[in-house]
Amino acid sequence: MKGRPHRRPFFFATAMPALPRPYLLVLTSRWRAGQLLLTLVLATAGCRAPGREGTASLPGPTPPRVEQAIAALTRDLLALGPGVTEEEAGRFARTAILSARRLATEYRAVRPAWAQNVLVNWGLKPRGLCYQWAEDLHRSLAPLPHRQLALRPVVARRGTSREHNALVVFLVHRPPESGLVLDAWRHGGRLYWAPLRADKYPWTLADAAE
Numbered sequence: 001m002k003g004r005p006h007r008r009p010f011f012f013a014t015a016m017p018a019l020p021r022p023y024l025l026v027l028t029s030r031w032r033a034g035q036l037l038l039t040l041v042l043a044t045a046g047c048r049a050p051g052r053e054g055t056a057s058l059p060g061p062t063p064p065r066v067e068q069a070i071a072a073l074t075r076d077l078l079a080l081g082p083g084v085t086e087e088e089a090g091r092f093a094r095t096a097i098l099s100a101r102r103l104a105t106e107y108r109a110v111r112p113a114w115a116q117n118v119l120v121n122w123g124l125k126p127r128g129l130c131y132q133w134a135e136d137l138h139r140s141l142a143p144l145p146h147r148q149l150a151l152r153p154v155v156a157r158r159g160t161s162r163e164h165n166a167l168v169v170f171l172v173h174r175p176p177e178s179g180l181v182l183d184a185w186r187h188g189g190r191l192y193w194a195p196l197r198a199d200k201y202p203w204t205l206a207d208a209a210e
Helices: 021-043 064-078 086-107 113-121 130-141
Strands: 149-156 164-171 180-183 192-195 203-205
Touching: 064 086, 086 130, 086 149, 130 149, 130 164, 130 180, 164 203
Parallel strands: none
Antiparallel strands: 149 164, 149 203, 164 180, 180 192
């Protein structure tokens, strides 16, 4: 039985017309511009940068979801161990969460957090790198009367483009590694906290290596 003649697919049968040289130059220049923009974004998305400053209180009533967050952080602080009073834990939790919200307003923070880094490093936003969140949050929390709770800065991947900074709150008679990491940068002013050892970042004490 005679086989059917082989037919080349249409897209092989017709040669692609050559693109005009000016059109090719436009496509090439746009591709290179896109590459450059991507490189700039990646290079300025990190938290490392020189400069320091900042700090006030948001007017109006506290939204219910914020009160729920304050209550949740208060519970987690009490769960760190015996000795912490509800008054101390509640004061600390309220100050931490409201201060992070206030900083978001002062920084004109955007999400995701790396976008804020890009805007700060390009000079389009005043502050909002992770170490600035940590420093300014520390300024708000340090003056509180601490009986059983202590506070120290932590850093992950120090000295790299992926460096990250935050705080750890812990019981005075226990190691900092047993405490909670406080990260205001991660969600753009919505305070994140978790057990330090369980967090995804490889935290170490920032002041230990200085």
